[in-house]
Structures are given as structure tokens and as C-alpha cells.
Amino acid sequence: MPIDKVGVVGCGLMGSxxxxxxxxxxxxxxxxxxxxxxVAKGLKSIEKNLQRLVEKGSLTEAQRDxxxxxxxxxxxxxxxxDTDLVIEAIIEQLPAKKELFAALDKLCPKATxxxxxxxxxxxxxxxxxxxxxxxxxxxxxxxxxxxxxLVEVIRTITTDPKVFEEIVGFAERLGKTPVxxxxxxxxxxxxxxxxxxxxxxxxxxxxxxxxxxxDKSMKLGCGHPMGxxxxxxxxxxxxxxxxxxxxxxxxxxxxxxxxxxxxxMVLAGWNGRKAGRGFxxxxxxxxxxxxxxx
Numbered sequence: 171m172p173i174d175k176v177g178v179v180g181c182g183l184m185g186s187x188x189x190x191x192x193x194x195x196x197x198x199x200x201x202x203x204x205x206x207x208x209v210a211k212g213l214k215s216i217e218k219n220l221q222r223l224v225e226k227g228s229l230t231e232a233q234r235d236x237x238x239x240x241x242x243x244x245x246x247x248x249x250x251x252d253t254d255l256v257i258e259a260i261i262e263q264l265p266a267k268k269e270l271f272a273a274l275d276k277l278c279p280k281a282t283x284x285x286x287x288x289x290x291x292x293x294x295x296x297x298x299x300x301x302x303x304x305x306x307x308x309x310x311x312x313x314x315x316x317x318x319x320l321v322e323v324i325r326t327i328t329t330d331p332k333v334f335e336e337i338v339g340f341a342e343r344l345g346k347t348p349v350x351x352x353x354x355x356x357x358x359x360x361x362x363x364x365x366x367x368x369x370x371x372x373x374x375x376x377x378x379x380x381x382x383x384x385d386k387s388m389k390l391g392c393g394h395p396m397g398x399x400x401x402x403x404x405x406x407x408x409x410x411x412x413x414x415x416x417x418x419x420x421x422x423x424x425x426x427x428x429x430x431x432x433x434x435m436v437l438a439g440w441n442g443r444k445a446g447r448g449f450x451x452x453x454x455x456x457x458x459x460x461x462x463x464x
Contacts, residue, residue, distance in 0.1 A: 171254075173255050173283075173336070173340050174197055174198060175197065175255075176192050176198070176199050176200075176254065176255045176256070176257065177199075177200050177202065177250035177255070177257070178192070178199060178201040178257050178259060179256065179257070179258045179259065180202075180259035180287075181202070181208060181211070181212025181243065182208075182212065182259070183215075184259045184315060185212065185259035186201070186212040186216050187219075187311065187313070187315025188287065188315050189241060190216045190219055190220070190241075190315070190316055191315055191316055191344050191345070192344060193240040194229075194233075194237050195344045199240060199242070200249050200250055201241065201244070202245065202247060202250060203243065203244075206245060209244065213243050220234045220237060247274065250278065251277045251278055251279075253278065253282055254282060255282065255337075256274055256282060256284050256285070257286075257287060258288075259287040262288060264291050264292075267286065267291065267296050268299035271284060271296055272300065275299070275300040275301055275302065280302060280305075282302075282305070283305045283306075283333055283336070284300065285307055285308065285337065286307075287310055287311055288308060288310065289357075289413060290360060290412070290416040290417065291416065292353060293306065293307060294326045297328065303326070303328035304328055304329060304333065305330060306326065306328070306329065307324055307325055307326065307329045307333065307337060308322065308323070308325075308326075308353065309323060309324070309337060310322040310323075320359070321344075321347070322349055323337055323338050323341060323348045323350055324352065326352075355421070360413055361417075364426065365425040365426060367398050367401065367410060368410075368425070370398035371399075371402070371429045371432050372429050374399070374449075375429055381399050381450070381460040381461070381463075382460050384398065384399055385398065399449040400449070402449060403450055404443055406443075407432060407435050407436050407441045407448050408442075411428050411432055411436045431463065435463075440461075447461060448461070449461060449463075
């Protein structure tokens, strides 16, 4: 039977986006958060996104209403007990994820597939918290989920090949472009992207160029939509620092080691756009200005 009932755990930036695209694709979605306030905030974000699509002509009012009707929020994990697939999109901390999956494993039927939206944590290690390693895999969406087409589908050495292909097909149903990859820290995108971003910081540290010139060089010289330092601010310096540390612990290669400047900026709370400052000052978000970091 095709996947019809989907549980999404976490209704933040990623979770709400995942819940939205799954509901738009025709599935019934239960999205769970830890408080009523967070549920309401996530559903409000989805409502705004759907309305924006209507205003752009990408979605009819009838389609918007149908999508709404397939979505509901809850604070109870028990509401996910009859789902065909559960996608986890909570805090990027292994203990929290393992605790969640252990609880879900006791609740959900043995046929339910578990997927994590993690960008860096070992899928295999999460699966050890359950009795269904053959029905456990990674499903890594990109931000903003309703816009970004790519989904990394991550197979562990214990994932059933039929389950893996079923989820590849599910990603296609969502209108996404799935890529198949294995459970190696960073998968495909971050394995290639993170060293590039860290090298941009090292280039700045070494005086190769200014913040603006490094960004301008990669935009105009390589056709990138934004420079690496702007991208770091967008992703979040704390997020990049965390992923880099996970990758360095896994591979022990210098290219994955966070540069000293990145560590100091994170310690200072300069985590990028969301914090108001990173490599750029976002006091005026429409006109970010490069920071003085020396």
C-alpha cells in the first residue's frame, strides 16, 4: 500500500516545511511539537506559506483548503501510532533523537518506516534505539523545504532495499528530486559544501581577501547565487560549527576542522542572519554590511 498517513515530529523551520509539502502531495499529516504554542506557531507558518502560493497563482484556494484539511497538529506522540511513515525533524542532538525513536518504536506498528531529517548524525546510530533497523533511513530535506527540490535519501547497511526504494518513490511524489546516498557523515551535499565554507573562513583569516571580495569572487567567478560567507550567515554559524565538529570526529581530516575564527564567532553569539550579526551586520536586513573581525 502507498504511504498515506505521515507523522512529522518537530514543527519548526524544517518540520513545518516537510509537513506542508507532504500534505500538499495528498498525504494525511500529523505534526507533533512539545507545546501548544509551538504547534500553533508551526501551523501559522504553513498557513502563511500556502496563502503566499495562492497569491502567486501556484496553488488554488481549493487546493489550499484541501491541504489544510489533511494537516493537524498535536503535542501527543501517541497520535503518531497509526502512521505509515514518521519523519523526525527535531533538535540536532543524538540523545534526543534516540530517545524519540525508542518511544516511537514502542508505539508504531512494525510496518511503520522511520526517517530522520538529520544533516550530519549517523542514521545507523539512531536506528540502534529501535527494533526496526531494516525500516530506518535518512530523508534529508533542504531549507526552505517548499522551495528546494533536492532530497537526500540515506541508506544504512541494515536498511531493506525495498524500503529504501519506496522512500525514493515517496520523495518523487512530493515533487522533489531524490538522490541516493549512504550513511557517511555529511552525506553528499555537506560532505562537499562544509569544507568549501570552512576554506572560505580560512581564506579570510589568512588575508586572502575581504569578506565582500571573497563573496563577490565566488558569485561572479563561479556563478554561485551567494558567496560562501553570506551562505554561512544564512545557514547559521553555530549550525556549521556543529556539523564541522561531527564530521571532524568521524573522519579526523584537517579539512573538516572548524577554523578558530568560526569558533570565536559562535562563542560570541555571532551566529549569522538569525542573530543579527555574523560575517555581516544585519541591523538593516535589506543592506547587510561586512563586519570588522580583526
